[in-house]
Amino acid sequence: MKGIEEMKLPAAFLSKMEQLVGADYPQFLRSYEGSRLAGLRANGLKISPSDLNELLSFLEEPIAWSKDGFYYNEATTRPAKHPYYYAGLYYIQEPSAMLPAELLGAQPGERVLDLCAAPGGKSLQLAAHLGRKGLLVTNDLHPQRARVLLKNIERYGVANAIVLNETPSHLAKVFAGFFDRILVDAPCSGEGMFRKEPDMAKEWSPEEVNKYARWQQEILEAVPSLLRPGGEVVYSTCTFSPEENEQQMQSFVAKYPDFELVELRRLWPHQVKGEGHFVAKLKNKTLFDQQEYPIHRKNKKVKIKKQSTPSLSESTKQALADFSMQVWRNKKGWQEWLPLGGQVIERDGHILWESLDLPVLRGLKVLRSGWLLGTVERGRFRPSPAFALGLPMGAVKSAVQKLVLSAKSQRENSLVLRYLRGETIQQEGKTWEKGWHLVCLDEFPLGWAKGDGNWLKNGFPPGWRWIDGE
Ligand SMILES: C[S@@+](CC[C@H](N)C(=O)[O-])C[C@H]1O[C@@H](n2cnc3c(N)ncnc32)[C@H](O)[C@@H]1O
Numbered sequence: 001m002k003g004i005e006e007m008k009l010p011a012a013f014l015s016k017m018e019q020l021v022g023a024d025y026p027q028f029l030r031s032y033e034g035s036r037l038a039g040l041r042a043n044g045l046k047i048s049p050s051d052l053n054e055l056l057s058f059l060e061e062p063i064a065w066s067k068d069g070f071y072y073n074e075a076t077t078r079p080a081k082h083p084y085y086y087a088g089l090y091y092i093q094e095p096s097a098m099l100p101a102e103l104l105g106a107q108p109g110e111r112v113l114d115l116c117a118a119p120g121g122k123s124l125q126l127a128a129h130l131g132r133k134g135l136l137v138t139n140d141l142h143p144q145r146a147r148v149l150l151k152n153i154e155r156y157g158v159a160n161a162i163v164l165n166e167t168p169s170h171l172a173k174v175f176a177g178f179f180d181r182i183l184v185d186a187p188c189s190g191e192g193m194f195r196k197e198p199d200m201a202k203e204w205s206p207e208e209v210n211k212y213a214r215w216q217q218e219i220l221e222a223v224p225s226l227l228r229p230g231g232e233v234v235y236s237t238c239t240f241s242p243e244e245n246e247q248q249m250q251s252f253v254a255k256y257p258d259f260e261l262v263e264l265r266r267l268w269p270h271q272v273k274g275e276g277h278f279v280a281k282l283k284n285k286t287l288f289d290q291q292e293y294p295i296h297r298k299n300k301k302v303k304i305k306k307q308s309t310p311s312l313s314e315s316t317k318q319a320l321a322d323f324s325m326q327v328w329r330n331k332k333g334w335q336e337w338l339p340l341g342g343q344v345i346e347r348d349g350h351i352l353w354e355s356l357d358l359p360v361l362r363g364l365k366v367l368r369s370g371w372l373l374g375t376v377e378r379g380r381f382r383p384s385p386a387f388a389l390g391l392p393m394g395a396v397k398s399a400v401q402k403l404v405l406s407a408k409s410q411r412e413n414s415l416v417l418r419y420l421r422g423e424t425i426q427q428e429g430k431t432w433e434k435g436w437h438l439v440c441l442d443e444f445p446l447g448w449a450k451g452d453g454n455w456l457k458n459g460f461p462p463g464w465r466w467i468d469g470e
Pocket residue numbers: 097115116117118119120121122123139140141142145166167168185186187188219
């Protein structure tokens with residue numbers, strides 16, 4: 001717990017805050033004496049909040065503005081060191097940061113864009129709201145951050161997402177009028193993060209605030225072209241400065257009179273249990289007749305891929321059937337678990353499920369255009385970790401060749417850790433059939449392992465592994 005002096009917050013920042021919060025200033029200052037607040041969210045693609053609460057003994061009260069978030073105590077708990085974390089059952093997220101995606105209100109079947117998405121906490125929330133129906137386009141400008149975003153999309157089992165590394169203006173050219181809803185969780189001066197990461201305060205200056213305000217404005221410029229008539233946008237930041245928040249919204253609606261501001265919320269650290277956030281919802285006022293919806297979807301500006309016959313070669317089909325026979329004892333077992341509205345394609349040896357509701361992505365930096373099922377090498381299918389993690393519960397239940405692990409006792413937990421560390425699985429008196437085995441933690445998929453007749457060779461990817469002592 002740091003006091004305000006110890007944190008060395010810039011004097012100009014403090015006097016700005018004094019003006020901004022007025023009579024609340026003493027409480028605002030006192031909020032810096034409290035500890036930062038930690039939260040996590042149940043991954044709705046895998047588990048309900050109440051089931052997660054039953055499973056994890058360390059969850060505290062629910063987070064008021066989130067349907068699936070809980071507080072936990074950072075001093076006593078390390079939720080990232082738990083096998084259920086590796087099964088993608090929950091995402092660790094600052095409590096205030098749970099509000100923007102909640103307010104966007106994405107519905108199953110919609111097309112949703114997360115424009116500034118890395119590392120992906122809010123994208124995962126949006127993916128859970130869509131279920132496996134509709135399309136999530138998730139993007140970040142910075143290449144390394146976009147790669148982290150991809151990893152999270154895969155680790156949390158999102159099948160119907162495409163991951164891009166683009167500028168908003170490039171996206172606007174390809175996705176004109178495409179999206180039902182857009183989240184702009186903008187880069188910002190991060191004033192709400194000073195308690196969590198005091199070093200960030202060193203970078204603060206009025207010039208920094210203005211620099212971010214300019215970037216945010218540039219990002220927002222792309223929104224009117226990307227959104228369909230009648231669509232909705234949530235703009236959010238984790239900063240307090242009005243230049244990056246209310247003023248940004250005012251200039252947006254002044255410039256684009258088709259838009260109205262329908263909701264504006266501030267979470268202040270001295271008023272709620274969170275680090276603070278600004279969240280605003282905008283709506284495009286242009287009338288949008290639901291009856292015309294399908295027609296709009298054929299908007300000529302957006303070239304949607306035509307339904308084509310699956311482009312798999314005979315040898316790939318055979319490789320997939322062989323794999324499916326191993327895991328489900330059924331040649332077509334794997335096909336049952338694909339989301340609707342897409343097709344399986346083969347591109348450069350990669351087998352992907354892709355939505356049919358995609359514009360032509362040529363010219364964009366695409367990190368992933370759907371659910372990576374695996375690769376075909378020398379006529380054999382090798383399933384990807386993302387394939388395992390994206391399998392719904394029914395697929396796990398009906399899999400025959402599988403290794404079901406449990407973390408409920410210490411002895412069982414040690415086998416899970418061996419798998420997560422990437423070790424070969426051997427058990428006395430037990431041999432493993434040849435071929436792929438789905439590895440699960442209770443009924444949740446974790447990854448793959450390959451039997452060689454004796455042992456199970458570990459298929460858990462190096463970049464995802466459990467590292468002792470971290
Ligand atoms: C506040 S963070 C996003 C956090 C994220 N929404 C989450 O919940 O995990 C802002 C992100 O915007 C990205 N960014 C910065 N400028 C951008 C731009 N012009 N277009 C798209 N993304 C941008 C940054 O790389 C950063 O990852």
